Amino acid sequence: MQKIIRKIRAFLSPQTPVKSSHSPIPTVDLSAPVIIPRDQHGISRSQIDKPALDVLYGLKRAGYEAYLVGGAVRDLLLGLEPKDFDVVTNADPEQIQAVFKRQCTLIGRRFRLAHVRFGRNVIEVATFRGEGEASTSSSAIKKRFGRRQEPLRQVDDTGRLLRDNIYGSMDEDIWRRDFTVNSLYYNIRDFSIIDYAGALEDIEKGQLRLIGDPEERYREDPVRMIRAVRFAAKLGFKIEVATEKPLFELGSLLLDVSNARLFEEVLKLFHSGVGLEVFEKLRHYGLFEYIFPLTHQTLAYEDDHFPKMLVIEALKSTDARIQENKSVNPSFLFAAMLWEPMRDLMEQYQEEGESLQDALHHAANEVLNAQIKSTAIPKRFTAQMREIWVMQFRLPSRHGDKAQRLTEHPRFRAAYDFLGVRVAAGEEDLASLFDWWTQYQEKNPVEQVAFANDIEQPSRRKKRPRRNRNPYRKSSGAKANTGDL
Structure with a gap:
């Protein structure tokens, strides 16, 4: 250059x-x-x-x-x-x-x-x-x-x-x-x-400069603001002063852009190979909150005194794949962006007495419906996002033939990579689970069977028969088994 x-x-x-x-x-x-x-x-x-x-x-x-x-x-x-x-x-x-x-x-x-x-x-x-x-x-x-x-x-x-x-x-x-x-x-x-x-x-x-009056050009087409961020990150250029100033002031104009167009622009932003730098610039100029409002709110809160790092680690992973000429899936990016808002809402539903399965279903619906107002995520991607999220709660259940069945799931690899991103983001309690799945995939089929059968199952105390049970009284039943999601 x-x-x-x-x-x-x-x-x-x-x-x-x-x-x-x-x-x-x-x-x-x-x-x-x-x-x-x-x-x-x-x-x-x-x-x-x-x-x-x-x-x-x-x-x-x-x-x-x-x-x-x-x-x-x-x-x-x-x-x-x-x-x-x-x-x-x-x-x-x-x-x-x-x-x-x-x-x-x-x-x-x-x-x-x-x-x-x-x-x-x-x-x-x-x-x-x-x-x-x-x-x-x-x-x-x-x-x-x-x-x-x-x-x-x-x-x-x-x-x-x-x-x-x-x-x-x-x-x-x-x-x-x-x-x-x-x-x-x-x-x-x-x-x-x-x-x-x-x-x-x-x-x-090495500078990015708008042709004409910057404020007028941004008002003509607010998408130019996020294009400025993308080009500056992609080319390694600085944004010229007059071109940069309105970025701090006109972000709310993005609310008037069609959600279908913003979806396409988001893919260009974060599948550019410099997605992490794009993310940091969008937050610097106050533009990110108009593209991912729920994620923006979540990032304002710390988790055990540490900033939430999942989005950053997901973008690092995506950038690395693009730089290595590997394929990327929009559903993975959106699943990462919306995981924290979805999980926070899911936990609220669980505290209100819902099973994990129902809580996840309701939280996913609510978060996706809110996000679609900003970016019109096609249904084929929202379906894949749900599968990646559900698989996070199925991956721990891997004894015997369950492990093989999970690897046959079309979203297994994305869910495994997502688990790795969670570990990299600081969820250390999942490190042993991620390492287990890594080792499992490196073994041949015969070794995989023995490896899966060698998992220590949680002990289950044998239930004693109840005496004088009224045969006409209906059992209240237990909540759904979360391991079978």
């Missing part, structure tokens, strides 16, 4: 002439965009996924402008491997669909986008955004929006952007992007990089 920074610094030196064919932009303090020719940057087409190249060249052959844009260009410059390749063009969504036909699906109401599919790969293609209706001359756009008398750009009373389907040119599009480091364009025609907003200087400084 230092080599890339030195190249950028050398390119931006006063002795280097800036080449440009674009007209000046009067709204900013830049006379023209910086254009880096192919021989002065390190991006090669071989580093770009073939589906993205197919989209770029497909639009080019159809006579449209097409650029690779955003995080992919930034990451390639920094020597990182991009996760997504996004394309921007002067073709409107219907024209994009005409180029790629059945491969293309149009989505979105707030931002109308085209998704071009290549098997499991999806390339997102956006039309250049504009600022006024003068740039919306497309008959297809007028047909779709004009007849219904709907404004193409809408904001609510707080300044949040509700609709933005005004199309324009690249000179306008740049000012609709969020952070400078996400505003670089890679031109497929001559393989140059175009920088309107000083992104190269910000990369050199």
Whole structure:
């Protein structure tokens, strides 16, 4: 990365002439965009996924402008491997669909986008955004929006952007992007990089800066606040002062973001490989409480004079798996985030006389229903979360063939890892149980049978028959056996 920074610094030196064919932009303090020719940057087409190249060249052959844009260009410059390749063009969504036909699906109401599919790969293609209706001359756009008398750009009373389907040119599009480091364009025609907003200087400084007035941009889209945290953690950049200040003040705007969108953003936050740093930054800026309100309340209390560490240990484990290119499951992350609130509530139900099984069921329902108001966790993940929680109370019951049956459960491995996280977080009384399961999995099937049978069973005193028992009196019965959950 230092080599890339030195190249950028050398390119931006006063002795280097800036080449440009674009007209000046009067709204900013830049006379023209910086254009880096192919021989002065390190991006090669071989580093770009073939589906993205197919989209770029497909639009080019159809006579449209097409650029690779955003995080992919930034990451390639920094020597990182991009996760997504996004394309921007002067073709409107219907024209994009005409180029790629059945491969293309149009989505979105707030931002109308085209998704071009290549098997499991999806390339997102956006039309250049504009600022006024003068740039919306497309008959297809007028047909779709004009007849219904709907404004193409809408904001609510707080300044949040509700609709933005005004199309324009690249000179306008740049000012609709969020952070400078996400505003670089890679031109497929001559393989140059175009920088309107000083992104190269910000990369050199290692800083994250919003384009435009920070408070206004956050109000337009509050998700930009948690994106700022994610990019700062991922890139190791500091957040520029003016961009950082509103983060302490505008967190409550996240309450107006749809819970479905926040779920997707949470996955990006904590499955980034730097989830622990993201968590610490979210708490620093007061944003975490709007994403996981119950977890935030739980973290305010200590357990036996020690801070509750489960979330931290779970994030350490998740970061390690991602850095080792191992798979991660959202249900594990959410189970860890909500374990303490669920367990606290479960204990309250038990104190009121409920069995462990009923208490766990009621607590899980209540906690999940509360969390879904913030992040819309799909049912397939909530079902897996419940299984991980239930397995925590089944793992101690492992004598004989019970151990084998537990290992055959589809959520056994996640439950075992979760048990390990609990031990790492300070539940030392579970260390011997975790060690036992570790040893059990290392043995062959014959050894496992002997190992499970060798567990000392708790002694059970033989019940004496009661005398003069009234055969018509119903037994009150005992509470459910918690070991059989």
